[in-house]
Amino acid sequence: MSGKKVTKGTKKKTKTTAKKKRGVGKPSKAGNIDLGKIEVYASRGLTKPQIAACLDMSLSAYMSYQVDRPDMIEAYDRGRAKGVAMVAGKLMKNVDNMNQKAIEYYLSRVAKWSETTVIHHGNDEGIPLAVADVSDEEAQEAWIKSMNPQ
Numbered sequence: 001m002s003g004k005k006v007t008k009g010t011k012k013k014t015k016t017t018a019k020k021k022r023g024v025g026k027p028s029k030a031g032n033i034d035l036g037k038i039e040v041y042a043s044r045g046l047t048k049p050q051i052a053a054c055l056d057m058s059l060s061a062y063m064s065y066q067v068d069r070p071d072m073i074e075a076y077d078r079g080r081a082k083g084v085a086m087v088a089g090k091l092m093k094n095v096d097n098m099n100q101k102a103i104e105y106y107l108s109r110v111a112k113w114s115e116t117t118v119i120h121h122g123n124d125e126g127i128p129l130a131v132a133d134v135s136d137e138e139a140q141e142a143w144i145k146s147m148n149p150q
Contacts, residue, residue, distance in 0.1 A: 033065060035075040042079025043086070051076070 033055065041051045052062035066072040094102035107113040123129075134142070 033069070033072065035071055038072060038075040039079035039082070042076045043083035045083055048076070 037055065038051055041054055046054070048062060049059045052059045055062065057065075066076075091102055091106060095106050
């Protein structure tokens, strides 16, 4: 035996090495998110849930990452604005080319213009039709007479 004697209740003291702390779950993707992709997807009209799916993450992960990275919100907003600008440019090009459908769309949606149709109820002389309070029997009798003119 060696010269060291271990007595009951005591243990040999040794230096312990500190264990490295291991994270739980997947590592964060927040630093690896491509802002250019977010901008392009948003310019194409994709919603945040759809963009999250394209980036292979859950919507809750996407939303939590954007709390720490306001540049994600800026990329999304910039993409939406670019998409609207592109579509507006195409619409105006069609309006300039006298495309009737584009002109009507622009006037109704952008300029809030609308057509109204007036319906006149009357005879050829412009005399309005008279409305009378009649019983069901009288109305039925009048209908039968109109179906069998003599």
